[in-house]
Amino acid sequence: MNETNFPLCNIIIALVSSHRNLTTQRIRKLGLYPGQDMILMQLLQRDRQSQNELVQSLCVDHSTIAKSVNRLMKNDLVVTVKSEIDKRVTLVSLTSKGKDIAQQAQDVWNDVEKIATGDMSSEEVTSFLKLSEEMVRNFNNAMDKK
Template sequence: MATPEPRIPTTAGAGPMSYAIFQLARAHRSYAATLLRAMDLHPGQELLLMHLFDRDGQSQSELLERLGVDHSTISKALRRMQDAGLVIREPAAHDRRVMVVHLTDKGRAMREPVTALWQSLEQTSVRNLSQQQAESFVETAHAITEAIGSRVLPGEHGNRLPGKAGL
């Protein structure tokens, strides 16, 4: 049985792919949030943990740059994570104005649960896709991300806009 086409608002008819991306992102984030709540995490905190699993002891600025979010978003997420005992923040030895983020033992222990959560999210996401469709989707998503990241506002010449996303 074919999956029915979702009804979209008539004004979104001018951008059906953009509306589909919005719906996809909302559904994916909602499911991820459900899985994360079971681990006492908020959406986006798992991404911070993943970057710290790869390299512990990053500055808040480095994490901000890797995730493409604003300073207040990183600060709020890290404050929650520190309150939960997952990370500690301390001034860098070379510059007391720079805050360095380290995983605690509790934070390091989240590696396997976060990996399992991400794997579950992936399995659910690709359940109705062939291997080729899944690979094509990833390539397409990267191409769209690049196109949006390199956009130029009307009337400007070559000024790139940074991509911002919430945590």
């Protein structure tokens, strides 16, 4: 893509790619695949969630959650049990090892946030967030109109 023709699109792509690459590199050092960190951190915030709750909160499809939960179980990071109220519901909980890795994943994300903002002032960060949120609204509004 020609940088001079689409400077905004190019910088957005570069920003997302750089963020994803750094985060993935650091998450992999924890022995996790990308996305598994999000499940662990979600459970760290509120443990014992159903797979459907994880699907909704993380905005991914059910098969992705099921596959990731199975991998996390194999690595002794989560356990599952059937709900006593509704046996069709599978509840996911962190193991003690899972809590430790989830905290490390959260530390990775905190570090990436600090790296991203570098020497930016709090006003610059606030301005960036405000402008980015406006762009997201613009994109979402454009999708709703089609």
